[in-house]
Amino acid sequence: MYLSLAFIRFLESVPSALAVGLLLLPRLIDEDGGRFKPWVAAAAVFRALLGFALLYLTARAIIPAERPIDAAVLQEFAFGTSVGKAWVGTQLLAFVFAGMTIARLFRASDLLDRVTLWTGVGVLAVVSVTGHAIDDGLPLWTQLSFLLHTAAGLTWLGGLFGLIWWMFTAHHKPPHLAAKLAERWSRIAKVAIALVAVTGVAMAYENVGSVPNMLATPYGRLLTLKLTLLVAVLLCALAIVRYMRARPIDEFDVAWVGKIGSLEAVFGVGLLAIAGYIAVITPASHETDLYWPLPFRLSYIATWGQKPVFPSAIWWWAIGSGVFAIAAALIWWTPATREKRLYATPAATIAALFCLAVSFSTEAYIDTYNDPTQDFTAESVARAMSTFQENCVGCHGPIGEGNGPMAKDLKNKDGLPIQPADLTAPHVGTHTIGDIFHWLTFGGQSGVMPSFAHVLDVDDRWDMINYLLMLSSTNQSRFIGPQAMVQWLIAPDFALIDPQEEVTSLFKLRGKPTLLSFARCTAGADGEKELEASLLTAAGAAKSAGVNHVTVYSGDCPAAAKGREALHPAAAEKAYSIINRYPNVPYTNEISQAHFLIDRSGYVRARFKQFGEGDGNTTQFAAQAAMMANEPLIEINLHSH
Known part of the structure; x- marks a missing residue:
């Protein structure tokens, strides 16, 4: 037709x-x-x-x-x-x-x-x-x-x-x-x-x-x-x-x-x-089902962004590019070569561009630029957490650090020991989400990780990728504090309760900063009064700063401290627990208290453990929120992860 x-x-x-x-x-x-x-x-x-x-x-x-x-x-x-x-x-x-x-x-x-x-x-x-x-x-x-x-x-x-x-x-x-x-x-x-x-x-x-x-x-x-x-x-x-x-x-x-x-x-x-x-x-x-026809792609993050050590192939190709560029200039400006410059200069220039492109090239697959069938949401991440525990912990470990019980026995086809990838490491960000989808579908680069196409359907694989995107941020997310960091960590979307059905998701709050508060209020627990006071202070600070306030509370938290509430609080808590990590603190998928400041574009920029009297967090929060309110709005692309 x-x-x-x-x-x-x-x-x-x-x-x-x-x-x-x-x-x-x-x-x-x-x-x-x-x-x-x-x-x-x-x-x-x-x-x-x-x-x-x-x-x-x-x-x-x-x-x-x-x-x-x-x-x-x-x-x-x-x-x-x-x-x-x-x-x-x-x-x-x-x-x-x-x-x-x-x-x-x-x-x-x-x-x-x-x-x-x-x-x-x-x-x-x-x-x-x-x-x-x-x-x-x-x-x-x-x-x-x-x-x-x-x-x-x-x-x-x-x-x-x-x-x-x-x-x-x-x-x-x-x-x-x-x-x-x-x-x-x-x-x-x-x-x-x-x-x-x-x-x-x-x-x-x-x-x-x-x-x-x-x-x-x-x-x-x-x-x-x-x-x-x-x-x-x-x-x-x-x-x-x-x-x-x-x-x-x-x-x-x-x-x-x-x-x-x-x-x-x-x-x-x-x-x-x-x-x-x-x-x-x-x-x-x-289009969502994209077919990339070349065995390579150009990427700064995956090449020069990894700060390659000299000498290496990346450096040699870059040096070759410089040599050809200099040759092109000399041919054009040297009187003795004037007659040949119409042909030799373009040829040398093309060679310089080719070498430069090779220095930026990295491996690619037919799925490299595929788009996800599942949105980057807390619900998707929470689904994949269970799938990961069922299929991946044997090699990658319970929290993806590459230390599973089978890790020490893995060998490639040549019989050489292979260490499973540390999925919490920044190197995951050098790959596109389509690359990861390809490995889940056809097996990993080393030949050790099998295909999961027969275990996970397409949507399950994209759920897993959403989880891995969160997991790959944990090395850096340990150090998120009250001082705003550069934009790099995308806040997973999740559904909100709204009787008017005007603002139905965290994504729809973009346009101005959001304070996302988590807490578990347990009657009779140690520090119960301090927790309630902190939550009330957070609510007041969000109101004074003119930012959105979203709360994911469990237990009997003060009603006055609540903002917009999550439709699926357990899923939101599980997803954000992945990045709620601190140095030398054991990981848990429950958040006793944490407050994430999300900028107007949807990036997690700052985090507050609590809002206590005299700790200065309220003042610092107000300053950070005011700064973010005046920042330009940026369109998020998961392929740039």
Whole structure:
């Protein structure tokens, strides 16, 4: 169905672009253009009639397959849905344009020609409305980018069609007129391509989401191919520009320019075909099952971020990059090598970039950029804690430090001893979550850890990864104190109780800082009064600082000390107990008392053991909260972990 939709969009775009091109080209040289009028009208009418096929295919792609589509259903779809209403608007504009082109057959009018031309550009612009631009969830600037992108791109392609047509049918025209047309068209083409480039970046930012998605998703791979064709188009255009600058004033090779323009048009048609297809498939930023086709990826964290010791492979590749870069500069600036610099300098530069890229490369897998099917929540982490105890403690130990009872007996395929990974160590952060998913699915790097695909389903594996993300933070989380740390530890989301159903999760509190308080209030326990006083002080401090207050209390804690409460307090307590660790203090999954200060972006930045009289924590909390309230809002990405 996607292919059929893309094909119809392609068939719609080509004739309307041709019509606009044939309207535009004669105006550039004040030519009558009468010989093109029947063709313009035919193309515009053909475009308008094809719109009905697009309506049917769009409806068929949305309406369940078991429901037949007849005229009544199409009418209901066209006037009762946002997609249908968008089609009605574009179709009305297409028929207005067709009517104007027919009117031009019977009346010569400069005003009519101008209005028809701009109406045609409008028809080109609204091609995008039947694709992803219909998504009203997109920012306004992105939706406008779609309109400008299609208008500029199709105007350029239509003008190119018109230029080729003119060149191949203008043998009786003087050379200076052909040169004048080519020069004036070149100016418009440059503006159009510049608009295509700028709006394309804006659209890619919204629909691709990341550089890896350019290769890891069908949408991204097609967009990469589209960029390759765009480069080919620009090379053809450059060839024509170079010819225009070097040609004798009184000569113009119409046939040669027409042939190069034809080749450029072929690449342009390929661009249009790809654009029509990616306009109806799932954008890369919405994909979760990503396929990375390369055995490596570029990463600062996994290479230079590990502070490699000299000498090492990373250092040697970097040194090689520097040597080639110096060579490129010397070749370019040394007079004796001037004749060879057009070839040798680019070659040396490419070699320098290659060596630099290798120094930043690390191993990658087909799942490296996969996105999770389970959100990073306390509930997910708590589920995985039980799974970890059932399947992983034998090697990795009860809290993931690589000291399980089987650890001392593990050997690789060569019979050499292998130490299980310490999952609490910072090195876990050098891998993407997709890397970890791949190892859980197919087995670990060393060949000792088996595949867990037959034990854990996909959701269970992503739950495990959420748990491992928490676990890998514990070495650093031991030292979280009242003084705010840099942003690195993402606060797991969890559901909140809200009778009004306005704020239903911790995630929805982002935008201003949050104090997350944990406590176990046991009647008759030692320090009961001090605990109650601390909780009341925390509640008052949160209120005074104007921050959100979320409480996960068990037992008979003071009602006045409570803020927004967790829907599943046991899960929240288990998840946050993983990072509630202190140096030389045994781990426990119960939190007697702890207060985490989460910044407005969702990172855990500070922690208070208690709010006691005279300990200065209240004052320090107020200062930290005020600082965080003025910090910029940062969008969290688990792949950056």
